[in-house]
Every structure is written in C-alpha cells, then in structure tokens.
Amino acid sequence: MNMLKNSRLLLMVVLAQAGIALAADNMPGADDIAAKLAAPPAQTPSSGAQTRSFFNQDSSRGITVTNAKPDEPPAIDLNINFEFNAAKLTQEGSVLVGNLGRALKDSRLAGKRFRIEGHTDGKGSDAYNQALSERRADAVRRELVALHGVDAARIEALGFGKSRLLDALNPEAAANRRVRVINLGGAQ
Secondary structure, eight states: OOHHHHHHHHHHHHHHHHHHHHHHSSSHHHHHHHHHHSSSSEEEEEEEEEEEEOOOOSSSEEEEEEEEETTOEEEEEOOBBBOOOOOOBBBHHHHHHHHHHHTSSGGGGTTEEEEEEEOSSSSSSSHHHHHHHHHHHHHHHHHHHHEEEEEGGGGGEEEESSSSSSSSSTTGGGGSEEEEEEEEOOOO
C-alpha cells in the first residue's frame, strides 16, 4: 500500500515538473527580453510605433504585438504568475523573473534604469487591485535584487491596479494580469 502511495506521489511530482518545463518552453528567455528592452519601438508604415509584449496568447513563444505611442520607451509585458490573491511568485513566475534578471544584466542594458509595473485584471475593487499590484511589482523588484544581483538603484516598482487594462473590452481577461517592464534610459 505504501509503495502504491509513493508511486502516486512520485508521478505527481514528475507531472508537476513536466508542466513547469512545458510552460518554460513558452516563456521568453533572457535574450528575448533584453532584445525587446534594448531596441527602440519598431516603426510600421501603416500603424505607427509598436512594442512587443510577452504574455501567453495564441502566438509563438508568448509574443504579442501591441500598439504604442511613437515616443514610448522600449517595454515588455510579462505574464509573471503569482499565487492566487497574493504577491508570492509561483515556481513558474520565479523562472520568468530569473530570465528578466539575466536580461537586465545583459550588456545591451548596462547603465539603464527600469520601472516594474504591476497590473491586475478588472475583477475586484479599485483599492484591492491597487494594493495587490503594488505588492506584486515590489515582489518582482525584491527578487531581482536579492536573488539575481540586479542593482536596486536601477529598478523602481509601481502598481497600477486595474487602471491600465491591456484588454479594456474584456476587463477580466488574463492578458490584463501582467508585469510591465519599461526601459527608462540612462541613470539619473
């Protein structure tokens, strides 16, 4: 009986690890993130400036193009997962923050400062979502500094709650729950 229980437990651990590995295949790597944060927004003749956003949609490797203003700095949206109603990163979220940490140490981003913005979906009160987004942005910042050696002076964290929905037509869409990273330029 114990052997059957142990076998089931082992199977559950293996399946959980496989799920994380599959999810990691769809998340942007450090080089992908660094390239997006280093490059100015791409110009297209018909629609003006664009930025690339990273979050799991139907596109390859979680990259989705979103319209941006021509004067916006390079930025990306990352689908960094947290535990439900909390600012604690999931294991998959920690992997993505690790990729972000390696990206921020890339030579193309040397001397640059960044803003980590927390965003929630439209479910819940304004006050609750504001506080949650602030805690989540700060959790990402703390992990970048403590575990990935990013200089704290290069990173600021802000929360926007549900005030800047990426998909305003679908306020509860998963795309709205994101962490946006913005390249603020050189040190001030």
